[in-house]
């Protein structure tokens with residue numbers, strides 16, 4: 001293994017792989033439009049192609065892989081990819097982020113294939129709110145999916161909740177209590193102005209300090225958990241010992257320690273969630289590049305990385321949605337649902 005670092009000394013450790021740009025929900029903070037431009041099917045990477053890229057990334061230090069989408073469980077026979085990846089002994093962590101709709105039926109097969117951990121996105125416990133937020137009526141399936149995770153033998157399960165003012169900031173404690181019953185650690189994510197969030201505005205952002213205040217009113221004093229980690233969530237402990245997380249990506253970005261990058265389903269590699277340009281890895285792969293050649297492309301891309309997207313956004317005096325709809329239509333790679341959130 002030959003670890004690489006970028007221009008700010010950040011290693012390459014964490015790879016998020018989008019396996020499809022399709023989704024079976026239409027969350028207003030991610031896919032608020034009626035119509036979308038989808039990636040051409042012929043360009044979507046085969047499982048063996050993804051595995052070949054993971055091998056090259058692994059040579060450079062990537063030991064954590066998370067499968068995302070779109071909704072990753074929409075990708076047919078996903079367990080086959082997991083089986084291939086789980087055989088890579090260098091991968092310390094192999095996880096998935098899903099909206100949970102198809103999880104109940106797939107959890108046992110995912111576990112049997114070697115998946116380590118599951119994160120489920122869940123923004124509300126109220127079916128009517130779920131329908132308003134996602135424009136779908138599958139809330140009960142998501143809850144059923146979450147229950148199926150421990151039943152299939154998974155531990156260290158997470159629930160990711162995007163907190164939006166006027167939508168769900170009154171459910172923080174309820175979600176924590178629900179997490180206790182799964183069991184799953186809840187992580188609250190500040191609403192972000194990434195590509196695709198075309199309805200974003202700063203006044204809908206509930207910042208970390210405000211979330212903590214809301215929760216202290218219910219639970220009393222909350223203590224930060226002291227730990228050294230490049231994980232995006234800061235963790236906190238309730239008086240009874242239960243731990244939850246906050247991902248303060250909008251008000252307190254963590255770019256300084258960011259070791260993550262993203263691969264789209266068609267093989268374009270983005271070194272930052274906010275990057276407007278990616279590096280094409282599908283091209284060299286399909287042109288016959290071997291592992292060493294792919295490794296060279298990735299290493300040289302990472303070594304020149306200077307991205308600090310969220311920190312740069314924080315410095316803007318007036319913040320509005322990152323990219324306008326017309327531009328998103330021209331290049332769907334700019335969408336968060338294409339590059340895996």
Ligand code: SF4
Pocket residue numbers: 253254255256258259260271272273274307308309310311
């Ligand atoms: S904005 Fe970019 S550099 Fe900052 S944490 Fe997110 S992906 Fe990393």
